Amino acid sequence: MKLHRILRFALFAALLVAIPATAHAAFMVSVAIAPPILPVYVQPMCPGDGYIWVPGYWAYDDADGYYWVPGTWVLAPYTGALWTPGYWGFDEGFYRWHAGYWGLHIGFYGGINYGFGYFGHGYEGGYWHGGAFIVNRSINHIDVGRVHNFYEHNVTVVNNTRVSFNGPRGINEQPRPEERIAEHEQHNGTFPMQQDHIRAANSTSSQFAHNNEGTPAVVATPRPGRTAFQQAYQHPDNPQSVRSPQPFDRHPGNSQSQVRTPPQQSAPSSNARPSGGNSNSNLGSGNWNHHH
Numbered sequence: 001m002k003l004h005r006i007l008r009f010a011l012f013a014a015l016l017v018a019i020p021a022t023a024h025a026a027f028m029v030s031v032a033i034a035p036p037i038l039p040v041y042v043q044p045m046c047p048g049d050g051y052i053w054v055p056g057y058w059a060y061d062d063a064d065g066y067y068w069v070p071g072t073w074v075l076a077p078y079t080g081a082l083w084t085p086g087y088w089g090f091d092e093g094f095y096r097w098h099a100g101y102w103g104l105h106i107g108f109y110g111g112i113n114y115g116f117g118y119f120g121h122g123y124e125g126g127y128w129h130g131g132a133f134i135v136n137r138s139i140n141h142i143d144v145g146r147v148h149n150f151y152e153h154n155v156t157v158v159n160n161t162r163v164s165f166n167g168p169r170g171i172n173e174q175p176r177p178e179e180r181i182a183e184h185e186q187h188n189g190t191f192p193m194q195q196d197h198i199r200a201a202n203s204t205s206s207q208f209a210h211n212n213e214g215t216p217a218v219v220a221t222p223r224p225g226r227t228a229f230q231q232a233y234q235h236p237d238n239p240q241s242v243r244s245p246q247p248f249d250r251h252p253g254n255s256q257s258q259v260r261t262p263p264q265q266s267a268p269s270s271n272a273r274p275s276g277g278n279s280n281s282n283l284g285s286g287n288w289n290h291h292h
Contacts, residue, residue: 030094031060034170036214037162039068043116043141044222049149050133052076053125053140054083054194055114056219058164058209060097061202066209068216069201070232071116072224077102077191080128084182085109085118090167101189107182110166111173113159116140120159121176193224200229 035058043053056071074083086100087110098110106123117125117139126135135142137150144150163170175183190198201207206217221228 029060029097031088031097032094033065034090034095035060035066035088035164036209038112038114038164039214039216039219040115040162041071041219043071044073044220046073046135046140046142046147047222048146050076051135052081052083052133053116053118054100054224055085055116055118057086057100057114058088059198059202061208064205064208064210067201067204067207068209068212068219069198069207070216070218070229071114071220072197072228073222074191074194074224076133077188079131080104081188082106082123082128084187085112085114087112088165090165090170095165095167099189101187102191103182103185103187105182105185106179107185108175108179111159111171112164112166113157113161117155119155119157120171120173121179124153124155196226197221197224197229200226204229204233 038058039056041056046053051073052075054072054074057069058066059069060066081102082105084101084103084107087098087108088095089098089110090096100109101107108121109118111120113119117123117136124136125140126133128134132149135147135150136153136155137144138152138154142150159171161171165171166173201218204217205211218229218232221232
């Protein structure tokens with residue numbers, strides 16, 4: 001069964017290579033059973049400057065059902081790149097997977113609260129400025145010794161739910177105008193390191209929902225790929241590896257951060273720039289960091 005799954009995944013990857021970049025969002029998988037709720041976990045420490053958080057999600061295997069692809073920090077593939085997470089949407093009796101993609105703006109990801117800046121619309125985890133990606137320290141787990149480009153911007157989370165799909169009995173959200181525009185821009189799908197990350201999860205039985213009852217063996221890793229996944233699996237006591245869900249936290253990126261903004265500022269913008277309001281950002285010359 002494992003060999004069959006590997007061969008099928010290789011064929012799927014080959015098909016993705018053949019599909020033009022602008023068509024990735026149109027390729028979908030349909031399932032009759034709803035995905036499990038999202039596990040809750042602590043975000044691993046950001047490895048350094050230029051990394052963007054790609055949240056974990058439930059993928060689907062025809063033979064063995066839903067399996068968890070761990071959240072991970074991915075080095076931005078090009079300047080200005082932002083990740084729009086994939087999502088499950090209920091449509092005409094089936095749950096259909098809308099694949100995630102890289103682009104210059106954040107598109108629609110079903111209104112799902114994946115945490116760590118992806119709270120349903122837009123992205124509050126960071127933004128690009130002057131060719132550098134600036135990370136929001138308030139909702140990401142960063143070490144200022146490793147990450148030099150950061151700011152603090154407070155966010156109110158309205159969509160406080162772990163439901164993992166859009167539609168009836170799920171998240172009833174529709175794309176915003178700017179998200180519809182972003183969906184039709186040029187995109188790139190997952191890059192090789194991300195694909196290796198997915199394969200590692202798919203080949204590990206304890207990642208499958210029918211084996212773990214919604215508690216995956218590895219929920220997050222500090223970097224993508226099979227090596228980081230295996231290290232997290234084999235060394236669960238390593239603080240950089242997360243093997244079990246943690247108590248649910250509205251702001252899982254930084255449990256010590258008091259994250260608040262006025263309600264009118266809670267809707268994130270699609271280009272991921274902080275919207276102002278109750279922000280502690282210091283965006284002067286040099287690095288955009290702010291120490292307390």
